[in-house]
Amino acid sequence: MFAATLRLATPIVYGSLGGLFSERAGIVNIGLEGMMLTGAFAGVAVSQFSGFAWLGVLAAVAAGGLLGLLHGVITVKFAGNQVVSGTGINIFALGFTAYMSQVLWGSRGASEGYVPGLPPISIPLLQDVPILGDIISGHTPLVYLMVVITVLSYVILFKTPLGLRIRAVGERPEAADTAGINVFKTKYLCLIISGMLAGVGGSFLSLGHLNLFALGMTGGRGFIALAAMILGKWMPFGAFGASVLFGFADALQMRLQSLGILPPQIILAIPYILTIAVLAGVVGKAIPPSNYKPYVKE
């Protein structure tokens, strides 16, 4: 079950890191859900079409990045409302993926046919370690990648000039502007990164385990990722930890289902109730680092 935890946490980790980059630059990314979903779809579609799973992942990255850019254009260039834009992207993703799957596979929201997936890899020495080996080894590469990206996120945000500028842009855009930093470009960059990360997370959902696409398969994970980000106090390692927690809840829910103690619907509701409970519990300590007002120059 712990292996399942890592697996189930993966899309949430990517999502929460994506949300993190966006929010650190001062933009709320409610559209993570939609970016993930589109990523999931793009991954499956391109993977099937090309025969290479990794190409699918790349496509997911591109799709997510594009949606991130869209969110950026609306909220930054046109000073649109961030929540509305994000929600619009979510609805668009739902409709678009359902529509396109009908077009491609003739069935509304479910892929047909063989889809090359990402192969699991076993880490040579680690896999022989009792208990721990089973948990850690044998996952698809994206799971390992998520650890790398988490560390990378921390390094970028706190150890590089770029990260410094991102944080400045998010906290006090006027100060960054006066210091000569291009506020708009920085925000765009972060949103594109945000979308790309969400896309990867989405592609893992579809390619990493099930090798198919199903209507609305992200099931609210984009929002759970946001909750994980908040719980993790907008820090990469915190978000990672929080996501693992949610992954655990998900794994628990699946195990409960297979045990058949409670009716499936109630069990399915658990992760969502947990998210609410967790958010409520983070009271007061959850002060976002950024100022979310759109930055307007004269």
Next chain:
Amino acid sequence: MQNLSERLGTLVRLLRGLLLRLLADLRGALPKMLPQVVAILLAFLVGAVVLAVTGYSPLDAYGAMLFGAFGDASGLGQTFTQATPIIFTALAFLFAYKCGLFNIGAEGQFLVGAFAAALVGISFGGLPAFVHIPLSLLGGVVAGAFWGFVPAILKARLGTHEVITTMMLSYVALYVTGYFVNYPFKEPGGWTAQTVVISPSAELPRILEPTQLSASIFVALLLAGLTYYTLQRTTIGYEIRAIGLNPSAAEAGGISVGKGIILALVISGAMAGLGGAGEVLGVHRRFIEGFSPGYGWDGLAVALVGGLNPVGILLASVLFGALRSGGMTMTRVSHVPLDIATILQALVILFVAAPKLVQYLMKRGRSKR
């Protein structure tokens, strides 16, 4: 003691005064709605591109949609039937929005309201209609209000972001009602996940046979008027708007921000719940799993497209109702996937979300001439 004719006269004068004021406000509001109209047109344009690229003829598709929605009495009836629940959820979003809150869980509040109304409608079989109907509607209101209360109190007391909590509760509502309708309250002997029919005394009458259009639309219209009145002409509305625009100044002016937030979200949930109740009592007469094709989301789009005022919402609801009813015809006739309607909806939201975009395009259009 005034006699009847005198009282009637005052009533007529009052109504006329209200109507004139409404029309005056409307005339003021319409030109402001130009950006929304442009946004709609742009959305349809992009939608046409999507259709064309995937091998369908936009003209055929839109034509079928138009005919399906407005071409004949049954289509028209279907359009208004589809518009009705959307009016409720749009008003719900609007009301919360005026208080600075994003209630994106209208879908969930709608569902629980629907289920509660179904329950009340099924039980209490022996009541006269004029008691049973309001009682069932009340059930929906209470359920929706409760579904709005949870995120409300979390926000007011703990500052928890209502976007995530309302969204999560939507899923919870989906699963909880799903559970109830699949197990304890499932109609015995059938395969479909639905409850038994409500008793006839709880049914909202149909007003345009043989379409499904029910008296629920009157409730919706009444609610729209009530919303307008509450927001503009009562102290509660004043306080809610004040909180939405500037909570600091509102607080300094003696307004209790916490109470206002709770009230706004509870009323918002209640409205959505009422909409769900109306659907069950008027159209389906029972609770069926998955009966809502996403009315909550339509409501969000409609509230935005309608320029966040009750009149615009009514107009935009008809538009989206047309999308749904016309969409069904369109799928039947030209085999375009129904989801194009969702795509159009999303495009409208995106274009409306960026008012400056539309302004920018309008300016460019003007300068080109």
Next chain:
Amino acid sequence: MRAIRKKFVDVVANDKIDFTVEKGEIHGLLGENGAGKTVLMNILYGLYRADEGKILIDGKEAEIDGPNAAIKLGIGMVHQHFMVVPSLTVAENIVLGNEPTRNKVLLDTKKIMKDVKEFCDRYKLEVDLKAPIHVLPVGVQQRVEILKALYRGANILILDEPTSVLTPQEAQELFKAIRALREQGKTVIFISHKLNEVMAVCDRITVLRKGKVVGTVKASETNVNELATMMVGREVSFTFKKTRPATKKTVLRVEDLKAFDDRNLPAIKGVSFEVHAYEILGVAGVEGNGQTELVETLTGLRRVATGKISLLDMDVTRAPPHERIEQGASCVPEDRHKRGLIMEFSVMENIILGSHDRPPFAKNLVRLDIDEASNYAEKLIQEFSIKTPSKDAPAQHLSGGTQQRVVLAREFSRNPKLIIACQPTRGLDVGATEYVRSKLVDMRNNGCAVLLISADLDEIWALSDRIAVIYEGRIVAVKDPEKTSESELGLLMAGAKSE
């Protein structure tokens, strides 16, 4: 800068301004609030773009399309409202935008510290480099701002109202630093509306009024009165007649009040005072010494830790704002954008705020009586000469002075027993300032108790019957104006002496 013109919406902020600064001089840019000084300098720094005109640096025409361009030309600016990123350290703030790196990717923390320390030593500005900015006092933050500009290689340094957040003593320190900069060959442009300071530190002074240049003079060849006339264009009266002396009747009593600020640090550390009817108690102090928190506790917007607040012998320590308004407390807040007005609401809607849920505006507690509200609004617009196209105009369309009139109209027409006025003339021009002050005195003469909290010592001096000084959350002295002096108050404000 030649013939600079900059138009904002329908207000011409800079009207064909010719402005010349010589190398190595300290040049003062003097004018009222709203005269256009900041706008002009923002153009020079690239934050705004002029509609017409050109800028010449060292005789060569310069295109300044953003701060980066200005920085490259050696122009640095320290704004009135600090542009620091709160959570970053001092060192990080200084190098922002120009960060030294190791292998081009990672931040070179060691080099940052070394470089910045070198700078501090060179310019004799002492700062703790590792501290996150938000814990440092304001005077130090300003020093960081100056260091930041110098670090980027500024030769022309623009200081926008730098003393607005300093005590008189800290201001002297700043002047010393500015003169040191001049010795180093730097050019300083000193924006201010304070005559005495400009006379004290500048070589030459240019006066702006309503967007136009009135004239440029050498400090040595002019005096304060001449400058004042240039600034304002007419004689301004600053004395107000007080009718009867203060009574013994205590309207507001504060006993050993303690409260915390937003970061849970003690902000008010045991404050006690009284305000009587027919009296203005002026509380002098540099901003950031607990005034904001004090006002918030008095108006019910902040929780009191311990202590007691009584309004006319009624305990209102834990009463919500609503109740205090009902008991006769009114407040003119320091930030009319945040606490004072709802900018998107109309003038009428703003005027009834606070009384909106009581008769005569609320019939049967639910329905708003629009007609009553309209009449009331019209009456007040007349009475207070509020310059608005109509009572339905949104507040954000009004000028700053007019907005303040709306706040005054609302708060004073409730016939309050106590008025709390916090920085009431901040950001207003002389005419509006005169009006606000005269109205405060009127209310006092009608029996009101007025608590005036201001960082403007002249204001405190002109209006108060008694003067208290607040420093680091404590009242360090209460003085009779006739028995003290500005310099003594200045010392108290800086925490020097204590009773």
